Amino acid sequence: MRHFDLSPLYRSTVGFDKLFSMLDTASGVEGSASSYPPYNIERLAENSYRITMAVAGFTEEDLSIEVKENALTVIGEKASEAEGEKDYLHRGIAARAFERRFQLADYMRVDSASMEHGLLHVDLTRELPEAKKPRQIEIKGSGSSKTLEGTTH
Template sequence: MRHFDLSPLYRSTVGFDRLFSMLDQVGAPDAGSTYPPYNIERTAENDYRITMAVAGFSTDELTIEVRENTLTVKGEKQVESEESKEVLYRGIASRAFERRFQLADHVVVNGASLENGLLHVDLKREIPEAKKPRNIEIAAPSGASRKQLEGEVETA
């Protein structure tokens, strides 16, 4: 049993409910779907790439959507007429799929490309200026010594 009771944390935190819901979902068993296989790579400090093996799918048969920090990749093969050919063995998967990825805050999709049967989705974490750390100068009464957060202490 891998279930953790996070309800005590709800009482003492504000704004972390989405994080706790994601932690609950991590322990939940997936539908068992491993199709299509994928890789998640970090290509730079704030750049990521998801690579999915989607052999046999064209760009018209793939859909990529981002909604509320969830990236959804869907693939659906167009129906081919079976009248003109007789398939003796079907080993190439042509089933529809839907794969979801939870994105962290401030992660945006930069683009996607399909080459050699691999779908590449490029992601970037763009932290807004308001969220980046900044230095605050400490004001002192006039005539008193001034201090700074970084550097040496100045005296008047």
């Protein structure tokens, strides 16, 4: 049987976690790979998420966050330092430019972004429109009325 590695999709999408969990369970796929800059995606509540990126060495002015259609893009570019300004004996803190894209599920909204201790936090919320939320449908008939639980699509 073929195994498909869905981890690249799982790491770059937010709000599709239930779908990917089902696919991972069905296919038995596990594992992850890292890339620069490292990041976490966590679920804070049922419809609330946080992306945390390790951006040591960057300031708020070096970072930009853009949401366009269903894509969240975080770009980091350091202001160029003058040549010969610093004489490094070892340079282990990466300060290279990056662009990280996250594909967002429908109805995801970016609430806020903050930076603390070299970590960039981007908070997101899934807001389903009223027409997409589960609701109860009343069944009318002769005699007594009953209700049927259902969802709209």
